[in-house]
Amino acid sequence: MEQEKLQHIQVKPNSFECSITTDIAVFGYVEDRFKILLTKRTVGDFKNHWFLPGGVMESNETLVDCAQKVLFALTGFKDIHFEQVRTYGDLERHPLKRVITVCFYALIKPENHPIALKENVESIEWFDMENIPENLGFDHARLINDAHMHMKDNLKDKLIVGELLPEKFTLAELQNLYENIFSIKLDRRNFRKRIFQMDILENTNEKKTGVKGGPFLYRYKENR
Amino acid sequence: MEQEKLQHIQVKPNSFECSITTDIAVFGYVEDRFKILLTKRTVGDFKNHWFLPGGVMESNETLVDCAQKVLFALTGFKDIHFEQVRTYGDLERHPLKRVITVCFYALIKPENHPIALKENVESIEWFDMENIPENLGFDHARLINDAHMHMKDNLKDKLIVGELLPEKFTLAELQNLYENIFSIKLDRRNFRKRIFQMDILENTNEKKTGVKGGPFLYRYKENR
DNA sequence: CGAAAGTATGTATTTTTGACACAATAGAAA
DNA sequence: TTTCTATTGTGTCAAAAATACATACTTTCG
Numbered sequence: 001m002e003q004e005k006l007q008h009i010q011v012k013p014n015s016f017e018c019s020i021t022t023d024i025a026v027f028g029y030v031e032d033r034f035k036i037l038l039t040k041r042t043v044g045d046f047k048n049h050w051f052l053p054g055g056v057m058e059s060n061e062t063l064v065d066c067a068q069k070v071l072f073a074l075t076g077f078k079d080i081h082f083e084q085v086r087t088y089g090d091l092e093r094h095p096l097k098r099v100i101t102v103c104f105y106a107l108i109k110p111e112n113h114p115i116a117l118k119e120n121v122e123s124i125e126w127f128d129m130e131n132i133p134e135n136l137g138f139d140h141a142r143l144i145n146d147a148h149m150h151m152k153d154n155l156k157d158k159l160i161v162g163e164l165l166p167e168k169f170t171l172a173e174l175q176n177l178y179e180n181i182f183s184i185k186l187d188r189r190n191f192r193k194r195i196f197q198m199d200i201l202e203n204t205n206e207k208k209t210g211v212k213g214g215p216f217l218y219r220y221k222e223n224r
Numbered sequence: 225m226e227q228e229k230l231q232h233i234q235v236k237p238n239s240f241e242c243s244i245t246t247d248i249a250v251f252g253y254v255e256d257r258f259k260i261l262l263t264k265r266t267v268g269d270f271k272n273h274w275f276l277p278g279g280v281m282e283s284n285e286t287l288v289d290c291a292q293k294v295l296f297a298l299t300g301f302k303d304i305h306f307e308q309v310r311t312y313g314d315l316e317r318h319p320l321k322r323v324i325t326v327c328f329y330a331l332i333k334p335e336n337h338p339i340a341l342k343e344n345v346e347s348i349e350w351f352d353m354e355n356i357p358e359n360l361g362f363d364h365a366r367l368i369n370d371a372h373m374h375m376k377d378n379l380k381d382k383l384i385v386g387e388l389l390p391e392k393f394t395l396a397e398l399q400n401l402y403e404n405i406f407s408i409k410l411d412r413r414n415f416r417k418r419i420f421q422m423d424i425l426e427n428t429n430e431k432k433t434g435v436k437g438g439p440f441l442y443r444y445k446e447n448r
Numbered sequence: 449c450g451a452a453a454g455t456a457t458g459t460a461t462t463t464t465t466g467a468c469a470c471a472a473t474a475g476a477a478a
Numbered sequence: 479t480t481t482c483t484a485t486t487g488t489g490t491c492a493a494a495a496a497t498a499c500a501t502a503c504t505t506t507c508g
Contacts, residue, residue, distance in 0.1 A: 194496085209505090213503090229495080450506100456504090460500105464493105472485105
């Protein structure tokens with residue numbers, strides 16, 4: 001009786017077959033453009049549809065562990081930082097069975113992470129964000145859209161740029177990133193003012209060589 | 225073989241016992257104060273700990289369906305609007321077994337929803353947000369905190385006030401709600417200006433009676 | 449070395465935000 | 479009814495923030 005009550009509240013096992021998966025929207029920043037990594041299925045019912053990289057979760061891993069594992073299995077990427085977007089649990093989102101997926105996003109520079117095709121992946125490609133294929137599987141069009149919005153929100157107020165910039169970077173590089181992410185043009189002098197007001201950068205007093213003007217290199221402050 | 229590939233990517237069933245639950249942070253607005261609904265367990269290992277209302281998901285329900293069902297089972301509340309906060313999947317968050325929970329929040333007026341204790345609930349109570357009990361179970365302190373932040377964010381830019389206001393309301397009522405949620409004092413005239421700039425309200429040209437000053441009643445515009 | 453490109457900094461201008469006063473309205477008290 | 483009081487509705491003005499813009503300095507490249 002006591003056990004029954006307890007169970008009711010939280011511990012009763014699920015009585016159905018259900019997969020929990022993670023899907024990852026990997027955004028790549030290359031040559032001032034944003035890309036997204038999609039995989040294509042060339043077999044089965046969803047032939048010729050593009051999907052976010054994703055896969056099922058196992059018992060001994062956290063959500064982030066799973067995302068890490070899945071992405072490594074499909075691409076060979078390691079040490080990626082993930083941010084959770086949201087969870088999707090509609091009944092008909094997967095036609096074969098019940099699949100609940102937790103969606104993450106990541107921000108990387110593709111040049112740091114060459115795709116090393118692993119396991120049985122048929123095809124995996126970077127797509128320009130302005131040129132995403134029409135034939136997306138399941139509800140992944142929505143997932144991509146939500147992840148993109150979430151990334152921009154995170155950047156605006158938390159300034160999470162992942163590994164898009166090297167440890168030491170110039171203000172021009174940071175501004176360029178901003179302009180690309182938000183598709184806007186900013187005044188150099190005003191941008192500088194705003195960033196310094198935020199008080200999150202420190203000047204390394206080193207100058208970047210090989211580039212005109214001799215700009216200072218900055219880094220993020222420790223305590224953020 | 226083809227099937228195997230397909231399965232690897234997304235369809236392989238989970239090979240472990242795992243509960244998927246939803247936990248709901250129900251925020252109540254009463255007498256200009258915010259409350260949160262917590263349940264107490266008086267039996268089992270987690271005796272005398274307070275928890276968010278929550279319960280396991282079944283095969284035929286979406287995440288929101290589940291939240292609806294769970295809240296109804298525990299309190300009798302119906303027709304509540306939910307917003308998803310985030311999903312928690314750490315390995316040790318539940319000591320007895322693996323439990324992944326999707327957290328939602330809701331905003332209601334307790335006076336509209338008297339608690340009708342159902343099933344085997346031992347104790348369920350409204351707590352002042354400034355006076356939340358110390359002995360919260362599992363990671364529910366974090367869940368409450370995250371849900372609270374998320375609610376405030378949603379209000380700031382999307383103005384999602386749930387059912388906290390009647391269909392037609394005065395600007396003073398709206399301002400009062402704002403001031404309480406964000407614990408700030410606002411200038412009446414400036415608040416009015418800001419809200420009208422948002423262009424989300426329309427004047428019903430009716431006046432509220434029984435209150436001094438004869439304020440106009442407003443409602444949200446259709447197309448939001 | 450000079451030209452070209454880019455950085456760093458200061459100042460003026462516009463826009464947004466915040467502070468503030470007073471007449472009109474409706475309920476409450478006389 | 480009349481008076482009193484609490485609350486609504488509206489406009490102006492100053493401060494602050496965002497934006498536009500000019501000029502001097504630094505480095506690369508031919």
